[in-house]
Amino acid sequence: MPIVTIIWGVLAILIVWVLSHPKIRNKPVWRATVTPLASIIGSGFLIAAPLLNDLSGHYAIYVMVTLCVFAYSIGQIIRWNIQHVEPNLAAQQDRHLLQIERLSDIALTAAYVLSVTYYLYLFSSFIVRIFSIQFSGTTQIITTVVLLLMAFFGYFRGFKILEKIEIFAVNIKLSIITVFLCALLFFNLDHPAPSYVPSSFDMKHIPIIMGLLIMIQGFETSRYLGKEYSAEIRVKSMRNAQLLSTGIYIIFILLFSLVFQLHPLSGEISDTSVIDIAKYVFWGAPIFLFIAAVTSQLSAALADFAGNGGLVNEVSQQRVSVKVAYVFIAAACIVLVWSFDIFEIISFASKGFALYYFFQCLSSMWVHFRIAKAKFVFSLCVGILCLLVVLFGQPFES
Template sequence: MSSTDLVLLVVAIATAAVLLSPPLLRSRDWRATVTPLASIIGSGFLVAGPILGHVAGHYAVAAMAALCAISYLFGLAVRDNISRLEPMLAAESPPAVLLWLDRAADLALILAYFVSVAYYLDLLADFALKAFDVVDPMVAHGMTTAILALLGTLGYFGGLRWLEHVELGSVGLKLAMIAALIAALAWALGSEVAAGTVAVRPLADQAEGFDAVRILLGLIILVQGFETSRYLGDSYDRATRVRTMRHAQWIAFVVYMLFIGLLTPWLDGRLPPEAATPMSSNCCAPSAAWSRRRSSSPRCCHSFRRRSPISTAPAASSPAPRASESPSLSAMSSQHQPRSRWCGRATSSPSSPGRPKPSFSIMASSRRPHSSSNGSTPPRPAGAASPCTAAPSPSRSPC
């Protein structure tokens, strides 16, 4: 176990022991803090670093500070509504204008939460399924629907108290993992500083102009969610909700600033690659690891559309396939060659100059060849054949 792994493990266990301790779980203030805190630090935490690096580059910390400042101003407005507006709305005859504005704001927030909650749960499902090598939108949507149904059932039958029980455990574990991640980043950065090898990564890609401003404004959703305290009036008094909302914002700001600050040296401005190909594409033999784990013949991956990294280094020589072995498996087992437009297009190998060597791309072409920019179909190179038709398996067709 490396020193970084040890730091991760120790900090995660220690933080979880504190946050899941019975005295803290019984604290009324902590219960009121957890609800807005769970909304502020959500699944958006997973993508905050790369997106801020793409928008602000090496000034990602400054951009995060600006987002926190803007959201704190929004929080001031919500806390003022709790302190001043709620007593006016609770009067026997509240002003009609205030009543109408309050109901219109409730409706707008409901519609916004329909989009926000569904989006973040879908994002969470994508990340969770990737741990099992599953990249299927239908499976992710089904998982999101199941989570929504479970939370709706808990809220309908148990009310806020049952949901709070779920939140207390999930937020405690989430903060423990985040604390461990921040500690590991600090340890890694400190190790580089001590060794004199610390260096800020050069920017490879960055949003500019109005696109950067538009994305940055959209990132305010990362630090929103504190407004949920406004709707806990049946369980907590106004003073408690105002105080705990402020505490939730402070905790979230510290977490985000530490995380982005420690992550900045590793940000290069590039966003993560696409996780899936278009739904209409055909793909055979997705990866060597998949074929080794699953079966002896290639498999069409309509459900597992993952774009594996492809090395541009020369392929190492591999033994010739046996007669009973599918040639496409041999190609998959060897190191991947650079992708080309055609599935199985012949590319030159440095080991044998002047002589084309077949290499099968990870993502096979669709049934119909791609068209060029002028709309015409490029001719297939001589001698090139698709793995779907060049060497079918004796037992069954690869596709």
Template sequence: MLIVILACVAALAVTALLSIGPLARSTGWKATVTPLASIIGSGFLICGPLLAREFGAAALPAMAALLALAYAVGVVIRFNIVHVEDHAATLTLNDPFAWAMRVGQFLLAIAYSVSVAYYLKLLAEFVLKSVPFPVSHHAIVANVLVSLIIVALTLLTYSGELKRIEHAAHATVAVKLGIIAGLLTGLAVWWASHAAASLDLPPAKVSLTSIPLLLGLLITVQGFETSRYLGESYDQATRVRTMRYAQLLSSAIYLACLGLLTPFLQQATHAEGVAGILDIMALVAPIMGVFVLVGAVFSQLSAAIADSIGSGGLIIEVSRRKLGVRTAFLVANALTISVVWLTDPFEVIALSSRAFALFYAVQAGLAVWVSRRTRAGSALLQSGFALVGLICIVAALVGAPAGG
């Protein structure tokens, strides 16, 4: 009972702080919320069981390595916010660099469409795991549920109500972070009350097959690149600073979550499906599963709406506004529905990661290109960008489904 009480108090306190406190009204926080909302999906919920299964007791260092890669990519994006944007203002329409930028936008539009399938597939997995349903029909029901949500989002573009839904999605960030605070508090209290117990950890393991799986989880820590496209609302310095804040805060949350799951790594290796965290949290306190379910639904739905809007907007830009809002959303969401029906939840995680890895590789290439053109960075920095791009290409080629 103490675990539940303290978890609820933490959840309510953080939600109130981020909803009605001075922080909620600050420009810095508003600029941080957009990338943070995208990064903190349900990745912090699914990574524990998946990494425990593949890396055993080495799950936490594996998570740290994945976050380090994401931060390195963030350095590339932050460089591009300043130098690529400034250089782009001087380009003609048919400059090769301008074409390369459009290729990056096109890849990001596709990546966003695929990520919507990823977010909503996870939402369906969490919802269906919490209700009794025949396993034989599980996949079909999940796909139908996801397709109905996507159709509803598409219809909203015809009603003119999408902006209201977008604002609601941003408002859920405070609730989402409150739920996360409650989950972490519950895990911390459980561990403190069982401090004397010996830990039964699975053996640490790393193999050649582990690396592709880790790269296949890149989507779970992605989302910081949204700061790149907030130029109409915030200046460059604000976007660079707040993207860094979003990455550092989300990294702290991921590491804290996985660290606090350490006593349950043995059980996590046997958790079934991407919603296996529900089984683990039931060991802490039965009602903690409710925290997980609510957090997953808020996380996935808000992130799916944000990426759906981003995908439609980028398709409009890539078409040089030859496609209207409704047509762009039809194209994006038709691709999303195709991905939903052609992949399982594990495969869509790897597919999303590969799509974003390609986009990040293009961004790294642009960073090297603009650095050489404008002499904005040293040879060492250019080498670092090239290395990040190479790693992203490898991730796009070999990122493996988390299910095997």
């Protein structure tokens, strides 16, 4: 094993230790920040570079900035909703607002089903890729087995036992991302850029880019931490998470562009293409990313699966118990994973969350219509963009 890989491994372990230290782990703002941060950079970090490079070439960084600005704008709407919509909901007096939020919850329920499918599909794809399994349908079989196990645990045991695993998985993911960014920086310093960089961007790719919204989704989780944190902490932590993730994504795409220039990907782009290109950064990079992939995707899937069980229970007005909801969610995910490929599921999930964000914009518009015209107009503009994603977003085709 090359010495460089050992050094990066030691650094990753050190970062996990630092993040696990009680002085950091027990700070409310940091704990509240980690939840949306881990969700935002979880799977998007693994698929962003190959997809955006294939779609937009030298313009990938500008596309990433645009997606992040769009996400931050949606996040601002949700932060306003934490401050102004939630008090109205608590009063239970505005019937129209309650109806909008109910539609929002229904959209989020569907979006979470799609996101669980996406996370576990990606989880299985990385297992198949790293072990070079050639049998057709293996990815779907692994995903189905995991979903059946999750339904079994959810119905008979619950997910309380998995909370500590989720926290540990988040720390591993953040440590590996930090190490990989450092490794990319050294790669850029050691390799001169080519004298000519071909640029390409086809306007017909815009609908496909719109279908990649899920890459920067996850910040909305702060909205649903009200039982644990105050509105002030949730607003601050969501903003922190979005700013940090934006910085990470922009630096990641910027530094990774040189790797693609020196080592262009051959063949079709897949959901695990980052493994093929990462080996040029340092010897052990594919292993590091594999560990990040399986831990982050499984923990994210468990979090959304468990949370969606409670959401289905609320949306059905307790007609469907949480335990039974887990079975329904698993069944829906299994149907999806056998019916569509990963890029179609990514597009569907993006549309699902865009629809949820659209309803959040409606809630903001309803509350701010008479008291804050600027916020109303901003919410209207962002809502229109979200609706465009729902209507025109398309899946990536390799």
